[in-house]
Amino acid sequence: MSRSLRCFPSVLLVLVLAGCAGVKVTAVSNNDYLAQRRGDVLTTGNLSASAVAALQVVGSDEKRCLADLPACREALDSTTGLRDEQRLSTLAELWLKEAQDGGKVMAAEARTDAYLESARYAYAYLFLTTRTPSQRALEDRQTQVRDYYNFSVQQALVEVFDRYRGRPPSPEDTQGNFRLKTGRWTIGGRMTDVRLADDRLLPKELIPAASLSFGGLRNQYRRDGLGAELVAVTARRVVSKGSDEIPWSETPFPAITAVARFPGETLEQVLSTYQVEVIGYDPYRQDSVDMAGVQAPLAANFTSGYGLWLARSGFARQSLLTLVGRGEVLERPHVYLLQPFDPDRRIVVMLHGLASSPEAWINVANEVLGDEELRRNYQIWQVYYPTNLPLAVNNQAIREAIEQTLANFDPQGTAKASHDMVLVGHSMGGVLSRLMLSSSGDQLWDAMLGSYGMQGARLEKARAKLGPYLYFEPLPQVSRAVFAAAPHRGTPFAENRVSRWAAGLVKMPVSMLNRFKEVAQVLVDPNAAAPVALVRPLNSIDNLSNQDPFVKAAADLPISPRVHYHSIIGNYTPDLEVLLSSDGVVPYASSHLAGADSELVVPSWHSVQETPQAIIEIRRVLHEHLTGLASPKVATVRAP
Structure with a gap:
C-alpha cells in the first residue's frame, strides 16, 4: 500500500472531527424569537433564557437545577462568576417557580414563604443593584423581574388574606x-x-x-x-x-x-x-x-x-321587575359612587333611561375612567332610580338624593367636587337632567292645576302636597350637561299600541299610590256638579308621551343661564332629512334644544349613548369643561 493511501484514514478522521465541532445556523421564526427572548416561568412555565444562561455559569442546567432547587440556589448565591443582576433575577425566578409548582402539594405557609422570597429577590434586583431601573428601562429582563415582583406580592397577599378571612390579623x-x-x-x-x-x-x-x-x-x-x-x-x-x-x-x-x-x-x-x-x-x-x-x-x-x-349588580333584572312592581322593588333613587369620594375631583352624574339602570353607561363610564386626564379630574356618580315613577316625582327625589350625598361627604360645600358638576342623561334621564337645571316658575302649576279652580284651604292643601313637585330651581352645583336621545317634548312612540299595553303593566309602589290617592282627593271638589278628574294616568310611560301635559309644560322651562349644555341625537331614519328624522323612539324635533353649545347627530338607534361617536363626544365635552374652568378669560355663563 502506498504511503498516501495509508495516510487517508487519518486525514478522514481529522475532517470528520472538524465537521462535528462546527457551528450550524438555522432560521428562527418571529414567534420563536419572541418566545426565546421573553418566555419565562410566568408566560411558558419554563425558566427564561436569562436564567438558563446564569445556571450554565455555575455548571448547571434547568433540569438539574429544578431537581434540587435548594442546592441550585446555594450555588447561585455563592458563585463569584455572576453579576448581582443575573444572580438576583435568577433567584427571583427560581423561587417563583417553586411556589407555582408547589400548588396544593406544598403547605400554604411554605408556598407563601416562596412567593415572598421571590418578591424579595425581585425587589433587590430592581432597587439595590448598581444600575438604576431607568438605566435598564429598555431591557426585557427588567420587565420580567418587575412582573415576578408584582405577581409574587399579589399571590402572597391573597393567600394570607384567605387564611385570615373574616377575622382581624x-x-x-x-x-x-x-x-x-x-x-x-x-x-x-x-x-x-x-x-x-x-x-x-x-x-x-x-x-x-x-x-x-x-x-x-x-x-x-x-x-x-x-x-x-x-x-x-x-x-x-x-x-x-x-x-x-x-x-x-x-x-x-x-x-x-x-x-x-x-x-x-x-x-x-x-x-x-x-x-x-x-x-x-x-x-x-x-x-x-x-x-x-x-x-x-x-x-x-x-x-x-x-x-x-x-x-354582580343584577341591575338589568331588577330594573325590569321594578317597572312592573315585582321583586325587590326600588322605591327611591340611589347614588352609586364608582370610587371612594374625592373632594378634589369634579363629579359627573349619569342618569339612565326608562326600564334601564347604570348598565346603560357600561362603556361610557369605562372610557372616561380610561382617559388619563379625565380620570385625574373627575369622579363618576351613577344614579339608579325607579323608572316606574312620574317625572315630577323622580325629579324631586333625585335632587334630594344628590344633595344629601353632597352634604354627607362635603357638609360645608367648599370642596372642588361640590362645584361645576356635570350631568349626563340618556332618554328619560336626559329629561330629568334638564328639569334639574330649569326654573319652574308658575308654569307647571298653571298647566297642571289651572283647570281645577281651587281656592282657600283646598288650594293651600294642594300647594303643600304638590308644591315640591311643581316648583323648583336649578341645582346650583351643576354648570354643564349632556343630553343623549332625550325626549324633551315627549314622543309619539309612547302612544302606539305596544306602548299603551306596556303602560298598563307599569306598577307603582303602594306608598306612591297612597300618596296619589291623597292628591286626587285634594284636586277633586266633591261639591262640584261635575268634578274634574285627573286628565291622564300617572306613570312613567304616559309621562314620556308628546300628549302629556307635564311634558308639554316642562319643555319650555328656561334652563339656567350659567349651565352649558350639549345634545347627542340618534338618527335611525337616514332616508329622511334631519329635521324629520328619529332614533326609532324619539323624534329629532323632541331631542333638539335651541341654545345648545353643540349638537351631534349620530347614525344610531335610541341607545345612542353607547356608540363610539357618542362616547368620543362625551369625552370631548368633559375635556372642554376642564379647559373652561382652567381659563378665567373664557366665559362660563351662557346668555339667556
Whole structure:
C-alpha cells in the first residue's frame, strides 16, 4: 500500500472531527424569537433564557437545577462568576417557580414563604443593584423581574388574606394596620389613602385584577408599573334591601394597589431579613411610589372594580321587575359612587333611561375612567332610580338624593367636587337632567292645576302636597350637561299600541299610590256638579308621551343661564332629512334644544349613548369643561 493511501484514514478522521465541532445556523421564526427572548416561568412555565444562561455559569442546567432547587440556589448565591443582576433575577425566578409548582402539594405557609422570597429577590434586583431601573428601562429582563415582583406580592397577599378571612390579623387593628406571622416571615401592613365602603376595614374578598375578564366592556384600562393590582370586595351584593335607607353608596369594589418593602439600606441587609412591609394605595389618588429612594410608577387597574360592580349588580333584572312592581322593588333613587369620594375631583352624574339602570353607561363610564386626564379630574356618580315613577316625582327625589350625598361627604360645600358638576342623561334621564337645571316658575302649576279652580284651604292643601313637585330651581352645583336621545317634548312612540299595553303593566309602589290617592282627593271638589278628574294616568310611560301635559309644560322651562349644555341625537331614519328624522323612539324635533353649545347627530338607534361617536363626544365635552374652568378669560355663563 502506498504511503498516501495509508495516510487517508487519518486525514478522514481529522475532517470528520472538524465537521462535528462546527457551528450550524438555522432560521428562527418571529414567534420563536419572541418566545426565546421573553418566555419565562410566568408566560411558558419554563425558566427564561436569562436564567438558563446564569445556571450554565455555575455548571448547571434547568433540569438539574429544578431537581434540587435548594442546592441550585446555594450555588447561585455563592458563585463569584455572576453579576448581582443575573444572580438576583435568577433567584427571583427560581423561587417563583417553586411556589407555582408547589400548588396544593406544598403547605400554604411554605408556598407563601416562596412567593415572598421571590418578591424579595425581585425587589433587590430592581432597587439595590448598581444600575438604576431607568438605566435598564429598555431591557426585557427588567420587565420580567418587575412582573415576578408584582405577581409574587399579589399571590402572597391573597393567600394570607384567605387564611385570615373574616377575622382581624391583630387585635389592635383600628386604622387598617396589621401585623402577622406566616412561616418564617413577619408581615406588617397599612393602608394609605384607601377607604373601604362604609368604613369597613376588612374586605370579604381580595381578588387579583388580572384574574378578571369581562364580556360587554370594549376595553380594560390599567396603568403599567409596580405593585399588585387588587379589588377589595366589601359587600356580597350591590343592591340590597337596605339601599333605600341611605341614598348613596361608595363602591363596594374599590381598586387597591399593594407594594411590598423589605427593610434595609444595603443588599446584604435586605437579603438577610424576614420582615416585610405591605402598603396598600388608592391608585386613583397615587400614581407613583418611593421604593428604596427610587420613584417608581404605581401599577393600577381602573376597569376591574367597575366591571365587577356591574357583573354582580343584577341591575338589568331588577330594573325590569321594578317597572312592573315585582321583586325587590326600588322605591327611591340611589347614588352609586364608582370610587371612594374625592373632594378634589369634579363629579359627573349619569342618569339612565326608562326600564334601564347604570348598565346603560357600561362603556361610557369605562372610557372616561380610561382617559388619563379625565380620570385625574373627575369622579363618576351613577344614579339608579325607579323608572316606574312620574317625572315630577323622580325629579324631586333625585335632587334630594344628590344633595344629601353632597352634604354627607362635603357638609360645608367648599370642596372642588361640590362645584361645576356635570350631568349626563340618556332618554328619560336626559329629561330629568334638564328639569334639574330649569326654573319652574308658575308654569307647571298653571298647566297642571289651572283647570281645577281651587281656592282657600283646598288650594293651600294642594300647594303643600304638590308644591315640591311643581316648583323648583336649578341645582346650583351643576354648570354643564349632556343630553343623549332625550325626549324633551315627549314622543309619539309612547302612544302606539305596544306602548299603551306596556303602560298598563307599569306598577307603582303602594306608598306612591297612597300618596296619589291623597292628591286626587285634594284636586277633586266633591261639591262640584261635575268634578274634574285627573286628565291622564300617572306613570312613567304616559309621562314620556308628546300628549302629556307635564311634558308639554316642562319643555319650555328656561334652563339656567350659567349651565352649558350639549345634545347627542340618534338618527335611525337616514332616508329622511334631519329635521324629520328619529332614533326609532324619539323624534329629532323632541331631542333638539335651541341654545345648545353643540349638537351631534349620530347614525344610531335610541341607545345612542353607547356608540363610539357618542362616547368620543362625551369625552370631548368633559375635556372642554376642564379647559373652561382652567381659563378665567373664557366665559362660563351662557346668555339667556
